[in-house]
Amino acid sequence: MIDNGWDEFEIGAMLRSFDGAVKDIATTLQEDRPYSKNNSFTASVADWRIEKPVFNKDYCIDCQFCWIYCPDISIISRDKKMVGIDYDHCKGCAICVEVCPTNPKSLLMFEEKMDEDEALAGWPEKENKEK
Amino acid sequence: MSEMKKIKNLKEFSTSADRFEGANLLCPGCAHSIIVREILNATNDDLILSASTGCLEVCTAVYPYTSWDASWIHIGFENGSTAVAGAEAMYKALKRKGRLKQPDREPKFVSFAGDGASYDIGFQWISGCFERGHNIMHVVLDNEVYANTGGQRSSSTPIGSSTTTAPAGRVSYGEKQNKKDMLAIMAAHGAPYVAQVAPNKWKDMIKKIQHGFAVEGPVFINAMSACTTEWKFLPEDTIAISDLATDSLVFPLYEIIDGTKLNITYRPKNVIPVKDYLGAQGRFKHLFKPENKHVLDEWQKRVDEKWEYLQRREEAGV
Amino acid sequence: MAEKMELRDIEVWDGNMAASQAMRQVQIDVVAAYPITPSTPIVENYGSFLANGYVDGEFVMVESEHAAMSGCIGASAAGGRVATATSSQGFALMVETLYQASGMRLPVILNVVNRALAAPLNVNGDHSDMYLGRDSGWIQFDAYNPQNAYDLNFIAFRVAEDHEVRLPAMVHQDGFLTSHTAQGVHTLDDDTAYSFVGDFKPMNDMLDLDHPVTHGVQTEEDWHFEHKARQHHDLMTKVFPRIQAAFDAFEKLTGRKYNIVETYNTDDADAVVVCMGTAVETAVEVSNELREEGKKVGVIGIRVIRPWPYDQLLDALKGIKAIGALDRSSPNGTFGMLYNELAGTVVNGDEKKVLTNYVYGLGGRDLLKSQLREIYAELLANAEAGKPTTPLQQLIGVRGPKISFH
Ligand SMILES: Cc1ncc(C[n+]2csc(CCOP(=O)(O)OP(=O)(O)O)c2C)c(N)n1
Ligand code: SF4
Ligand code: SF4
Ligand code: SF4
Ligand SMILES: [Mg+2]
Numbered sequence: 001m002i003d004n005g006w007d008e009f010e011i012g013a014m015l016r017s018f019d020g021a022v023k024d025i026a027t028t029l030q031e032d033r034p035y036s037k038n039n040s041f042t043a044s045v046a047d048w049r050i051e052k053p054v055f056n057k058d059y060c061i062d063c064q065f066c067w068i069y070c071p072d073i074s075i076i077s078r079d080k081k082m083v084g085i086d087y088d089h090c091k092g093c094a095i096c097v098e099v100c101p102t103n104p105k106s107l108l109m110f111e112e113k114m115d116e117d118e119a120l121a122g123w124p125e126k127e128n129k130e131k
Numbered sequence: 132m133s134e135m136k137k138i139k140n141l142k143e144f145s146t147s148a149d150r151f152e153g154a155n156l157l158c159p160g161c162a163h164s165i166i167v168r169e170i171l172n173a174t175n176d177d178l179i180l181s182a183s184t185g186c187l188e189v190c191t192a193v194y195p196y197t198s199w200d201a202s203w204i205h206i207g208f209e210n211g212s213t214a215v216a217g218a219e220a221m222y223k224a225l226k227r228k229g230r231l232k233q234p235d236r237e238p239k240f241v242s243f244a245g246d247g248a249s250y251d252i253g254f255q256w257i258s259g260c261f262e263r264g265h266n267i268m269h270v271v272l273d274n275e276v277y278a279n280t281g282g283q284r285s286s287s288t289p290i291g292s293s294t295t296t297a298p299a300g301r302v303s304y305g306e307k308q309n310k311k312d313m314l315a316i317m318a319a320h321g322a323p324y325v326a327q328v329a330p331n332k333w334k335d336m337i338k339k340i341q342h343g344f345a346v347e348g349p350v351f352i353n354a355m356s357a358c359t360t361e362w363k364f365l366p367e368d369t370i371a372i373s374d375l376a377t378d379s380l381v382f383p384l385y386e387i388i389d390g391t392k393l394n395i396t397y398r399p400k401n402v403i404p405v406k407d408y409l410g411a412q413g414r415f416k417h418l419f420k421p422e423n424k425h426v427l428d429e430w431q432k433r434v435d436e437k438w439e440y441l442q443r444r445e446e447a448g449v
Numbered sequence: 450m451a452e453k454m455e456l457r458d459i460e461v462w463d464g465n466m467a468a469s470q471a472m473r474q475v476q477i478d479v480v481a482a483y484p485i486t487p488s489t490p491i492v493e494n495y496g497s498f499l500a501n502g503y504v505d506g507e508f509v510m511v512e513s514e515h516a517a518m519s520g521c522i523g524a525s526a527a528g529g530r531v532a533t534a535t536s537s538q539g540f541a542l543m544v545e546t547l548y549q550a551s552g553m554r555l556p557v558i559l560n561v562v563n564r565a566l567a568a569p570l571n572v573n574g575d576h577s578d579m580y581l582g583r584d585s586g587w588i589q590f591d592a593y594n595p596q597n598a599y600d601l602n603f604i605a606f607r608v609a610e611d612h613e614v615r616l617p618a619m620v621h622q623d624g625f626l627t628s629h630t631a632q633g634v635h636t637l638d639d640d641t642a643y644s645f646v647g648d649f650k651p652m653n654d655m656l657d658l659d660h661p662v663t664h665g666v667q668t669e670e671d672w673h674f675e676h677k678a679r680q681h682h683d684l685m686t687k688v689f690p691r692i693q694a695a696f697d698a699f700e701k702l703t704g705r706k707y708n709i710v711e712t713y714n715t716d717d718a719d720a721v722v723v724c725m726g727t728a729v730e731t732a733v734e735v736s737n738e739l740r741e742e743g744k745k746v747g748v749i750g751i752r753v754i755r756p757w758p759y760d761q762l763l764d765a766l767k768g769i770k771a772i773g774a775l776d777r778s779s780p781n782g783t784f785g786m787l788y789n790e791l792a793g794t795v796v797n798g799d800e801k802k803v804l805t806n807y808v809y810g811l812g813g814r815d816l817l818k819s820q821l822r823e824i825y826a827e828l829l830a831n832a833e834a835g836k837p838t839t840p841l842q843q844l845i846g847v848r849g850p851k852i853s854f855h
Contacts, residue, residue, distance in 0.1 A: 006675040006682065011615060012554030013676045014653045015197040015663040022659055025200055026175040029148050033200075038663075040196040043154035064145040068333050069370050071164040072153040080142040089153025093160035094367035177658040181523070194672045197663035202655035204526050205665035206549050210519035213511065217481060217523025218655055220507040224478040225529055225656065227505060232651075233658045256519065259512035 160366025363413025481520030528654025551586030573813020574624030
């Protein structure tokens with residue numbers, strides 16, 4: 001695509017979101033969609049991150065705050081459960097961590113290179129919040 | 132009329148399949164996309180969308196990528212409302228003539244635009260669309276500044292904010308004018324529904340958006356969009372700043388039905404001082420110098436007066 | 450269903466009525482429009498057709514010409530037949546959106562009733578607005594009389610909406626001189642007119658809900674040039690064959706023959722004027738008279754301004770020794786557009802031609818037959834001398850001392 005010449009694309013710089021016809025896209029989950037190569041879903045912004053969020057399901061209460069406030073559709077929730085992070089589209093803003101209400105948090109930011117198991121192994125204990 | 136999507140609680144809402152995609156180029160932590168997600172996810176109906184030139188537009192349709200899973204158009208900075216109104220007119224024409232490809236589906240027409248594109252340069256286009264009564268929803272992503280072009284003032288910029296065209300300096304505290312009251316202006320058009328929303332109050336937002344989709348005629352939504360880059364706060368604080376905005380009543384949440392009936396839709400349990408909101412953002416930092424104390428006082432006074440006014444309007448039922 | 454209108458074979462219509470009747474007959478889905486003299490009657494006539502049941506599309510009376518074209522773009526991208534009309538300042542206000550319509554390859558039809566551009570303010574016809582649109586990526590047709598204005602609308606819809614073309618098109622006519630001058634116009638009945646243009650065939654339509662589409666993207670230095678190159682290429686190569694085919698089909702249907710470049714008395718001519726709009730008709734009259742006096746003079750009328758008919762002009766200009774380019778727009782600091790484009794057209798040919806420029810008729814000033822006779826006399830002198838015998842650019846019909854350059 002990136003090397004296409006002037007005669008190798010649709011007129012009017014028009015882009016299609018999907019390959020072929022889609023019905024009920026509003027109720028079709030991402031994994032079941034026929035994304036076209038022009039859909040930004042197929043691209044990645046992983047290299048924007050300096051830190052990444054890591055999810056620890058042990059503490060998660062599936063409140064879905066992280067899902068609704070993630071600007072980048074990178075919290076994967078299925079059947080009302082938080083299941084993980086989409087690291088292709090996560091920009092590392094840490095909003096999800098900020099809004100996570102559990103103690104300790106079920107999402108924390110770690111250095112991008114950090115191994116996930118290592119991150120989970122070093123997860124902080126419950127914090128005594130003095131008021 | 133298509134059925135309204137049932138969203139009892141956040142868990143249920145989280146089963147939505149987003150029609151807005153990641154790997155767009157908006158800043159990390161940008162509230163524009165949180166707002167767009169909440170609005171698109173409020174319905175399962177088909178959507179025909181437009182965006183006016185601005186951050187949302189330049190970050191979500193950069194060739195050869197689109198982040199939109201519904202039909203979408205951008206023409207220019209000022210005319211996104213009219214773009215979608217034109218599409219709505221075509222829908223009506225083809226429906227009457229029996230030429231719709233999916234005649235049993237009723238798409239919703241939504242125009243997204245910044246405060247610059249709505250309060251300033253696109254004002255006339257929006258006014259025209261509302262006067263003519265197109266069945267569209269116009270959503271302002273109100274970050275109170277021309278963010279896309281690097282932070283110039285708009286007529287939505289509030290007093291005391293430092294912008295690149297009205298910067299704070301040795302003899303200036305920044306923006307001198309107060310924010311334009313677009314909701315009042317749009318209500319004066321007799322629009323069936325006008326509302327202010329904030330992404331942190333998602334439930335209030337969904338309710339209003341669904342109300343907006345259910346009514347016939349033009350709907351105006353002013354959505355507070357905290358901008359990490361121009362308001363100068365850390366990306367992770369977008370929701371926290373939004374909470375400060377709604378809980379200090381700087382962004383009161385209310386709706387105006389049929390041009391007159393005003394309802395307040397969120398009453399903070401503990402109203403926090405306006406300076407707590409201002410102090411959390413770099414754009415207001417200079418207001419905390421002793422010589423600018425009068426601006427802080429002015430701010431609190433205006434917010435109090437506005438809240439007072441809204442309450443009186445609500446009480447009076449007009 | 451819209452009601453059909455019974456038309457006489459010949460109706461007495463001015464250019465505005467001719468254009469509005471054509472717009473009615475092709476059953477436009479959305480017209481978004483705003484009035485401005487002298488194109489206002491197009492919008493008014495269309496409104497009255499709607500009010501009387503002759504139109505079943507949407508008619509959106511917007512709050513400005515910019516909104517008119519914006520609404521047309523949205524409607525066209527949604528997927529249906531779209532048109533509007535404007536003049537002068539209204540056209541100028543639309544300019545931003547003209548580029549957007551053509552860049553998105555949306556086949557909007559715009560009737561432009563030509564009028565001068567302020568300041569000073571003037572409501573009469575010249576070609577300033579037409580010239581302003583010439584780099585905007587639209588196809589531009591030029592009508593010389595109400596009959597042309599009627600006929601060229603059908604041609605414009607047929608060509609613009611062709612999937613090989615998908616470019617917007619303007620049909621120009623002269624303000625007042627054509628738009629407000631009633632003449633006999635040969636009509637087509639509603640069914641024949643509609644079927645000449647045919648049903649609208651959607652392409653990349655936003656309202657096809659099963660195929661979501663993104664229109665109006667951002668491109669920077671990595672992609673912009675390729676898209677512009679594609680559009681330019683299609684204008685340069687795809688449009689003329691389609692226009693020619695439409696002209697041929699139209700001639701077969703009506704007997705009325707149009708050419709991309711119109712020529713009158715040019716076969717053995719020594720000198721021609723090249724012009725547009727109503728000036729063509731006046732010039733033809735004068736050249737006929739001069740022919741009777743034995744003077745070998747002719748007229749070339751530009752029928753399609755964009756794309757520029759380079760080949761057709763080279764052909765038409767064969768053997769001609771002196772050319773007068775007649776521009777009805779103030780060049781404001783250079784030669785007239787026609788002069789420059791003709792210079793570019795003939796400069797590489799083997800034949801030596803003398804080209805001079807006349808600026809005439811600004812703000813609706815009449816072009817007199819006596820002035821044309823003088824122009825022809827000068828051109829014949831140029832032909833004889835094989836070089837210019839006058840200044841290269843002259844403003845004609847302007848009060849005060851003679852004004853000319855180079
Ligand atoms: C006619 C025109 N004038 C100016 C611009 C430059 N411009 C593009 S976006 C923009 C500011 C957008 O501000 P806003 O509408 O508030 O959206 P934001 O980027 O803040 O979301 C400006 C000034 C333009 N594109 N078109
Ligand atoms: S860090 Fe930001 S982008 Fe990444 S998952 Fe969390 S909220 Fe989403
Ligand atoms: S915010 Fe925290 S607790 Fe709630 S769903 Fe997300 S990870 Fe789980
Ligand atoms: S500048 Fe502000 S509005 Fe624009 S993308 Fe960044 S955070 Fe969003
Ligand atoms: Mg803004």
